[in-house]
Amino acid sequence: MDTTDTSDTSGFLEEALDRVHAAGPEREGWLSNHAPMVVETLAAHGQARSVHQWLDLYRDKLEDFPDRTAPVTDDNWLSALGDPRRIADWTDHYSRALAERPWKDVLAQWWPRLLPGMYGGATHTVIRVGHAVRALEDQENAPRLTELAHALGYWAARHQPVTGLAELPGATTAADALDAVPTIEPGHVGFRDRLAAVHRLPVWAHDVTDPDTAKERLTELVRAATHRYATHGHGEPTMLVHAATAPNAVLRTLDSLPRDQWVPSLRAAWTASAAVTAMYAPAAPVAYVPPARPAPEEVLERALAHGDEHVIKLTDTALDIGDEQALAAVLRSIELSEPLV
Known part of the structure; x- marks a missing residue:
């Protein structure tokens, strides 16, 4: 069931984005600012009137926008790529x-x-772009264009490739391929340290060459990763959300991209989802039976009442999928995560 209702969104998202753009994309030197992603989610699902209330609860997690260093230009952009000190410069460029x-x-x-x-910023970079693109597809105006500039600027500044991965035998389905992902050795702390420990991943959908097939496979991956959270989310309730939300950000961007970019987008999304799985998956799954079978509207209300930014973002992805297993994953995330207040 589609919970999207844009009838009451006029102006609320724009006001929220104006508030958010006074803050930087990170806090404490690394943690991502989730406010732009959450307020876009609320607006997209008919909860635009709640964005300021949620922002008021989240405002202590916002830090001032960083200072500028030197302009990024068409001639020097490559040397500035992946330099987090250049967040403001990259945002100006876009x-x-x-x-x-x-x-x-x-x-x-x-x-x-x-x-x-797309692995820089713990995949929040591409996720923020995905939300910005959805907002612009709905309506183009100055605050939404500014949000895309901020999102792209964050991605460029935190750009972090993953290279040298050994390919392991894959599986036919996305669910089986995620099950085949080997976990990293214990003892690694923090996203960057864990990401550096990912050396092997199974191949999946590597033989896809057709854009439409790529979109179908990407849809399958998002569904499988979301379903998997219900039984595996206890491994790391916050970080494992990104195994689903990162590829979903790519999926919702496809229709705004040239078709020849769809296949490489699938491959990058798979690597991101699989890498997060390798970094945070538990030793074993646990069975999960949700306490109830609420409607999508009720799941969204529960997520908003809980308030945690990752719960809300997983809810957004689960509502895109819309089936019972996806909604169960949201209920599981509410159980596992600390509420915002």
Whole structure:
């Protein structure tokens, strides 16, 4: 069932984004600012009138926007790629580009450049872009274009490729392929340290060459990763959300991209989902039977009442899928996660 209702969203998301853009994309030197992603989710699902109330609860997690260093230009951008000190410079660069050209042209130019580095910022970079794109597909205006500039700027500054992965035998389905992902050795702490310990991943959908098939497989991956959270989320309730939300951000961006970018997008999304699985999956799954079978609207209400940003983002992905197992994953995340207040 579709919970989206845009009838009451006029102005609320724009006001929220204006508030958010005074803050940087991170806090405490690394942790991502989830506010732009959450307020877009609430607006997209008919809860725009709740965005300011949620932001008021989250505001202590916001830090000032960082200082500028030196302009990023068409000539020096490669040397600035992956430099987190250049967040403001990158945001300015995309703001100028979006003022000069249609946003889909800017996205099409930069998506293949940024795609290999979607692991920076614990995949929040691509997730933020996915939310910005959905907002622009619904309505194009200045605050939403500014959000895309901020999202792309964050991705460029935190760009972090993963290279040197050994390929392991894969599986036919996305669910079986995720089950085949080997976990990393214990003892690694933090996202970057854990990511550096990922050396082997199974192949999946590596033989796909058709854009439409790529979209079908990506849809399958998002569904499998979301379903899997219900039985595996206890491994790390926060971080394992990204095994589903990162590929979903890619999926919801596909229709705004040239079709020749769909296949590489599938491959990058699989690597991201599999890497997060390797980094945080538990030693064994646990059976999970939800206490009830609530409707999608009730699941969204429960997630909003809970308030945790990752619960809300997983809810967003689960509502895209819409089946009972996906909604059960949301209920599991509510059980496992600390509420915002």
